[in-house]
Amino acid sequence: MSISKNEYERLARFRRALRQFLRFSELAAHQEGLTPQQHQMLLAIKGMPGRDWATVGELAEALQLHHNALVQLVDRAVTIGLVVRLADPEDRRVVRVQLAANGEAVLHRLTAQHQDELRRLREDLTGLLTSLPDVSA
Amino acid sequence: MSISKNEYERLARFRRALRQFLRFSELAAHQEGLTPQQHQMLLAIKGMPGRDWATVGELAEALQLHHNALVQLVDRAVTIGLVVRLADPEDRRVVRVQLAANGEAVLHRLTAQHQDELRRLREDLTGLLTSLPDVSA
DNA sequence: GCTATTATATCATCATGTGATATTATCACA
DNA sequence: TGTGATAATATCACATGATGATATAATAGC
Numbered sequence: 001m002s003i004s005k006n007e008y009e010r011l012a013r014f015r016r017a018l019r020q021f022l023r024f025s026e027l028a029a030h031q032e033g034l035t036p037q038q039h040q041m042l043l044a045i046k047g048m049p050g051r052d053w054a055t056v057g058e059l060a061e062a063l064q065l066h067h068n069a070l071v072q073l074v075d076r077a078v079t080i081g082l083v084v085r086l087a088d089p090e091d092r093r094v095v096r097v098q099l100a101a102n103g104e105a106v107l108h109r110l111t112a113q114h115q116d117e118l119r120r121l122r123e124d125l126t127g128l129l130t131s132l133p134d135v136s137a
Numbered sequence: 138m139s140i141s142k143n144e145y146e147r148l149a150r151f152r153r154a155l156r157q158f159l160r161f162s163e164l165a166a167h168q169e170g171l172t173p174q175q176h177q178m179l180l181a182i183k184g185m186p187g188r189d190w191a192t193v194g195e196l197a198e199a200l201q202l203h204h205n206a207l208v209q210l211v212d213r214a215v216t217i218g219l220v221v222r223l224a225d226p227e228d229r230r231v232v233r234v235q236l237a238a239n240g241e242a243v244l245h246r247l248t249a250q251h252q253d254e255l256r257r258l259r260e261d262l263t264g265l266l267t268s269l270p271d272v273s274a
Numbered sequence: 275g276c277t278a279t280t281a282t283a284t285c286a287t288c289a290t291g292t293g294a295t296a297t298t299a300t301c302a303c304a
Numbered sequence: 305t306g307t308g309a310t311a312a313t314a315t316c317a318c319a320t321g322a323t324g325a326t327a328t329a330a331t332a333g334c
Contacts, residue, residue, distance in 0.1 A: 003248055005183075011248060012184020014255075015177060016199050018155075023201040035320085040152060046142075047149020056282060062153050064160040069322050071283055076321095093281045093330045111140055111148065118151075118269055126263045132255055172289085193313060206291050208314055230299045230312040 007133065014128040021121055028113050032106050037063065038077050041070075042107040045083070045099055053086065053096040082106065144270065151265040158258055165250050169243050174200065175214050178207075179244040182220070182236055190223065190233040219243065 022036075029039040044062040045054045054062070060070040074097055077083045082103035088094035099107065159173075166176040181199040182191045191199070197207040211234055214220045219240035225231035236244065 001249075003245060003252075007252075008180065008183040008248065009186055010184075011251065012180050012199070015180060016184075019177070019199070019201045037321085040156075043145065043149050043152060046145040047152075049146055057280090062149070062156070064156045066323070067282065068284080068324085072321075075283095091281085091331075095282065108140060111145065112138075114148065115140075115144075115269065118266065119271075122266050122269065126266055129255065129259050129263055132252065132259065174290085194311090203292070204313065205293085205315080209290075212314095228300075228312085232313065 010128065010131065014125075017121065017124050017128060021117065021125075024117050025114065028110055032110060033080075034082070034106065034110075035076075037065075037073055038082060039107070039110055041073060041077060041097075042082060042099060042103050043111070045097060046104075046107055053098040055088070055094050055096060059097060077103070147265065147268065151262075154258065154261050154265060158254065158262075161254050162251065165247055169247060170217075171219070171243065171247075172213075174202075174210055175219060176244070176247055178210060178214060178234075179219060179236060179240050180248070182234060183241075183244055190235040192225070192231050192233060196234060214240070 025039070026036045029036045032039075034042075040063055041059055044059055046052070047062075048054045048058070056067060056070055056074065059065075059074075060067045063070065063073075065073070074083065074085065074095075078085060081100050083097050084100050086096040086098055088096050162176070163173045166173045169176075171179075177200055178196055181196055182189070184199075185191045185195070193204060193207055193211065196202075196211075197204045200207065200210075202210070211220065211222065211232075215222060218237050220234050221237050223233040223235055225233050
């Protein structure tokens with residue numbers, strides 16, 4: 001089955017909109033002095049249902065990174081005071097990563113900006129998603 | 138104005154879903170022997186309305202990269218036979234980047250996979266987007 | 275207690291985005 | 305035309321960050 005030029009154009013518009021959102025997000029993070037991944041890590045921690053910490057492994061899953069990449073990410077975030085490492089009382093292999101006060105403050109500011117931007121993009125993105133052709137096979 | 142824990146959780150779910158889609162995309166590209174950016178460049182070219190080529194500047198805009206990063210991207214893509222550089226007959230400053238036969242074939246395969254994946258994710262993503270709280274200010 | 279498995283950490287390496295700078299072409303306007 | 309300003313692409317040195325291989329430590333199964 002072939003794919004029409006029109007369909008390529010639609011997908012390209014979708015990816016461009018996505019890329020623009022991500023770029024906005026990267027720049028917003030940089031303006032707060034963080035890398036984009038540091039921001040995503042803060043959000044993933046704060047976003048853990050019913051908890052205020054996450055393990056290294058959970059964060060790796062959330063950010064779709066390998067554990068070793070995440071260890072380095074945590075290292076840097078600890079250095080600049082965004083998060084702290086805590087021992088898990090129940091399983092001593094586990095490290096709990098928790099927001100530091102400054103991490104909490106930065107995340108709050110970034111989140112507010114992102115909500116605004118997402119409201120602005122919402123229609124574009126959902127439009128491009130729902131206009132995908134239904135099953136081709 | 139503060140942001141509820143619930144709202145952080147919702148945003149975290151959205152970013153995770155996004156990240157999972159992007160990760161799927163990265164892996165699909167790698168399995169075809171491309172970097173994710175090479176794939177995005179092919180799609181951006183094919184997605185130019187009414188044309189089958191794009192300038193370096195247009196691609197930089199579409200991928201939200203600086204021109205110099207894009208030049209390097211084109212270099213590598215030319216080397217492995219995904220695209221070709223053509224002179225623009227109307228403006229000799231401009232370089233037209235066009236798909237090579239192999240680039241076309243790879244893009245077709247990747248696009249089919251992505252359509253399937255997007256159909257699968259569509260509900261999740263639109264759900265998380267439309268449930269954003271309305272204006273807070 | 276012995277082995278397998280899970281969680282985190284370390285390190286060398288490589289790819290890629292950035293900033294500064296260069297080169298060439300076009301345009302506005304004298 | 306010709307001169308300066310701007311635009312499009314290119315080059316290069318550098319730094320960040322992901323990956324793969326390997327290590328260390330703790331837990332679980334039996």
